[in-house]
Amino acid sequence: MTTIVKAKVVGNQAVRPEVFLLTLETPEIAAAARPGQFVMLKVAPGPDPLLARPFSVHGTDGGKLLILYQVRGKGTRLLAEAEPGLELTLWGPQGRGFDLGGAKRPILVAGGMGMAPLAFAAKVLEERAIPSLFLNGGANQESIRGLEDRLEAMLVAGIERGSVERLRSFFAAKTKAAETSFSGAPRIILGTSTEDGSFGHKGLVTDLLEESLSASQDLQPDLVLSCGPLPMLKAVARICAKQKVASQVSLEAPMACGVGACQGCVQPAAGGGYLRVCQEGPVLDAAQVDWERV
Numbered sequence: 001m002t003t004i005v006k007a008k009v010v011g012n013q014a015v016r017p018e019v020f021l022l023t024l025e026t027p028e029i030a031a032a033a034r035p036g037q038f039v040m041l042k043v044a045p046g047p048d049p050l051l052a053r054p055f056s057v058h059g060t061d062g063g064k065l066l067i068l069y070q071v072r073g074k075g076t077r078l079l080a081e082a083e084p085g086l087e088l089t090l091w092g093p094q095g096r097g098f099d100l101g102g103a104k105r106p107i108l109v110a111g112g113m114g115m116a117p118l119a120f121a122a123k124v125l126e127e128r129a130i131p132s133l134f135l136n137g138g139a140n141q142e143s144i145r146g147l148e149d150r151l152e153a154m155l156v157a158g159i160e161r162g163s164v165e166r167l168r169s170f171f172a173a174k175t176k177a178a179e180t181s182f183s184g185a186p187r188i189i190l191g192t193s194t195e196d197g198s199f200g201h202k203g204l205v206t207d208l209l210e211e212s213l214s215a216s217q218d219l220q221p222d223l224v225l226s227c228g229p230l231p232m233l234k235a236v237a238r239i240c241a242k243q244k245v246a247s248q249v250s251l252e253a254p255m256a257c258g259v260g261a262c263q264g265c266v267q268p269a270a271g272g273g274y275l276r277v278c279q280e281g282p283v284l285d286a287a288q289v290d291w292e293r294v
């Protein structure tokens, strides 16, 4: 159900240059939000800019809703100036989020701001005591700075950074004890890649995905969740189809209304026709998308 509310800004801090964590006091939306869903947010109280902007739900904290956003244009630049106490209009939670129902051995693949919804998914998986592998990619060390701190901040047991060898063996670990940290909370292993090699694996995050899937023959991961740039999502869909692993992708598309009316956010569907990112998505089974036409 879509709720339109006015919410007070509680915090709006930079987590790294040009990336901010916005905290809004909005108990109704916070209570209803699920990982992968988004809100439509008017970034300023006045009429300019006219259109609201879509942002994934990054998390909730009691009655507070967290949004992790990058400054891209006029709207997000204005949002970066929002001070605590300011009231903003938003509606949501919108769209179809990640279906975490049957996941036992999930891999989460984030590129850039894909961290925003996937950190929320990781938190829910941890709450459900499901160990997971989190693969995060960026251009360089600078670009991932702050984002992985957000992931760590969301989790009770924190993260364990994994070497490629550790990632390889993670899903091959047969005992529950091997997957659980000393505190008893499920472990989330984080593997990082940077294109310039300044941190973690040198290359693409999809290299880590390929390695992790091909190394896990004993206990195959059963679900891959991803959010990030389109070329990354395409590669994830291709790799998962080849390895016969279920895959859910969170697609981005510019959208004006976020409620299915304007049809501005459509993406090509497998088998013909189109899917509205705001209604049928933003999270879709990778097999629902016609990747040749996207």
Ligand SMILES: Cc1cc2nc3c(=O)[nH]c(=O)nc-3n(C[C@H](O)[C@H](O)[C@H](O)COP(=O)(O)OP(=O)(O)OC[C@H]3O[C@@H](n4cnc5c(N)ncnc54)[C@H](O)[C@@H]3O)c2cc1C
Pocket: 038, 053, 054, 055, 056, 057, 068, 069, 070, 071, 072, 073, 074, 075, 076, 077, 113, 116, 117, 251, 252, 253, 254, 255, 277, 282
């Ligand atoms: C479902 C969904 C969830 C999103 N979640 C997040 C999030 O959690 N954090 C975050 O930082 N951003 C997120 N985005 C992207 C965010 O909505 C845009 O960055 C924002 O609308 C840009 O507004 P602006 O006024 O600053 O930029 P504009 O001036 O509107 O645009 C600046 C540039 O960005 C391009 N652009 C704008 N929106 C998109 C888009 N959706 N996809 C591709 N290019 C775009 C424009 O074409 C233009 O080149 C999400 C988008 C969608 C559709």
